[in-house]
Amino acid sequence: MKALRFNGDVLVTGANSMEYLKKIKYNKAFIVTGGQSMFKSGVINKVKEYLGNDEERIFVYSGIGKNPTTEEVKKGIESIKKFEPDLVVAVGGGSPIDAAKIIALIYEYPELNVETLTKSILPEKRYKTKFVAIPSTSGTASEVTNVSVLTYEDINLKLGIKSPSLRPDIAILDGNIPMTLPYNIAAETGMDALTHAIEAYINKTSDDFTEVLAKGAIEGLIEWLPISCNNKDIESRQKVHNYQSMAGMAFSNSGLGMVHGISHAFGGKYNLAHGLTNAIILPYAMKYNSRDKEVFKKFEKLSTAVGFNIIEKVESLNKELGIAGCIKDAGISEEDFNRDYDLLVENSMCGSTVANPIKIDIEVMKKLVKTVYNGTEIDY
Template sequence: MARFILNETSYFGKGCRVELANEILARGYKKGLLVSDNILAECGVLTKVKKVLDDANISYDTFTEIKQNPTIKNCKDGLAAYNKAEADFIIAVGGGSVIDTAKAIGITKNNPEFEDIKSLEGVANTKNKSVPIIALPTTCGTAAEVTINYVITVEEENRKIVCVDPKDIPIVAIVDAELMMTLPPRTIASTGMDALTHAIEGYITKGANTISDMFEIKAIEMIAKHLRGAVKDQNSIDMEGMSLAQYIAGMGFSNVGLGIVHSMAHPLGAIYDIPHGVANALLLPIVMEFNMSACIEKYCDIAKAMGVDINGLSKEEAAKAAVNAVRQLAIDVSIPQTLREINIPKEGIPKLSIDALNDVCTGGNPKDVTLEDIKKLYHIAY
């Protein structure tokens, strides 16, 4: 049996943020909490969204105190801001960190027994839907606007918790590539590789099915086509392509799960504050090599989607070509290739490995793993 959960409504295309006001007015909402971060406020992206709200005389308060790896404190502060505003809906403008925080705010507002946040880890037994969330992504990678997942850092334990809850999905997603145009190249690269990791892990995970495969293989094809150009000059065609590709990848993986690339990336973010996309991109080809024997047929599909001509190649050769294509894309967009480059101490590997093994994504990996397997992969990455 397979289950698929998607947004109630989604908009795509240059300038589609104008639909934000129409959705709010049509639904009869009275006052919003605009959740974002200080970087987006400083670079002018938030101003573009505020103009839509102001022109329509929509009332809102603003909350922007969110870290790149959001913490329990960020979520609790956001809930306090929501209550103080006496809001009845949330507008989330940002990348995964912002939208994940908005999900935690929305869920805990309507399920106060989970206000500690930690109890939401895994598949939480919440009873009520989140307060309404309208999500406007500003990065081309996380797809948080269409997923049922969110990730929060427990600072005192130096670990991330992955929360999975169908009740947290935003009711409206507004995917406007214009909101992504001011991103620095390094952020386009890391979030774009995050989207590729979502697509590849979603394609080979144990839970994959015909519907999710359809989304993921298309997302891989689009990312291979558009990411280099988006990083190089942020041209509108490639940015539009990436904005759509990351959403398509999210439609799939949200419903079928991920694997140990994410399991291993999460503690890198929790302990060392490494951007999630960088961690995923660095680990992806290494983990693909480990998983190859468990899904060699699908690797051939990945190779073709990455633009590799596999005519005349054996399955093993085509699979290796898929890994090489992914690694080359990461290199082309200037992703670090070793943990040493991002200042991860070798003595940190034992804790990283334990946390990765216990991560909720580990069970979805196409190949079963042990603690020693994960340690070895971290050492390869080092």
């Protein structure tokens, strides 16, 4: 028996779908967002407008970075406790949505501690707030998942926190919002989504439902991501927005793999963008995992579907989108890498690496970490 859940109560999609906010009844709304992009683009003002523009009933907590930290979340918890809302609206990339998940959870369950969330048994539901997620980037699919990723600065590591109570109640996929994404962010977040879809598709716990969602997302992203980056038109941006959410629905049920384990190690240490590190690591992990017979067969199916060898296609897509070929080319110096190597290896063994189709031991990980940093061939 397997219990599957693909999103919260409602998923609203399409251009101008943010107007759905007008239908939500609330007493006080707590909006969580990142830096300035959602203000400059006018999205925050739109959210306020659709919620009624009542300043006494709306509070905006901003400043969540690209890799949300425990300190940013703690400050948000302090603010939400003072404001006492019954509606939480997360607007922006995966980072503010992930942060808002934890802020809303601990607001309702103050006995929980941010530092010990990864080791705690978390509540199954929230009752105090309605939670709306409005993504501005097309990658993390945090709007439909039961996962939040936080950076624990004391250990230089990004850790995933899982619970059904973290899944937003309402997801709004408004294609107008990612229209403002610059080329590199659209490319990196899109490759993040492709990583989610591929790792979900080859995961050993994948099932009929997640396989179809993941495979559909892979085919859709390979076709529409380059168009979205280059043309920046509403059709392609909405398509990528939808496909990335499908990838999230798949991986939140099936799990991921070592791309995310290694990515979180590098991202947590060097504050690299998550989509960028995933994109860099993905083809190396695909090559290594293809030695598994089941994975190899699935890659053959994907190759037939897209008309190219799927691993070569991912590599060429990275090049086409201007993604660095290795972590070194992303700006991490050899001095820093050599100094931090043992920590990176240790941290890469954590998180989603344990769910990789091929079990990875420490000796193999030592080689993999060097491979993705230097961009060398996998010959082991």
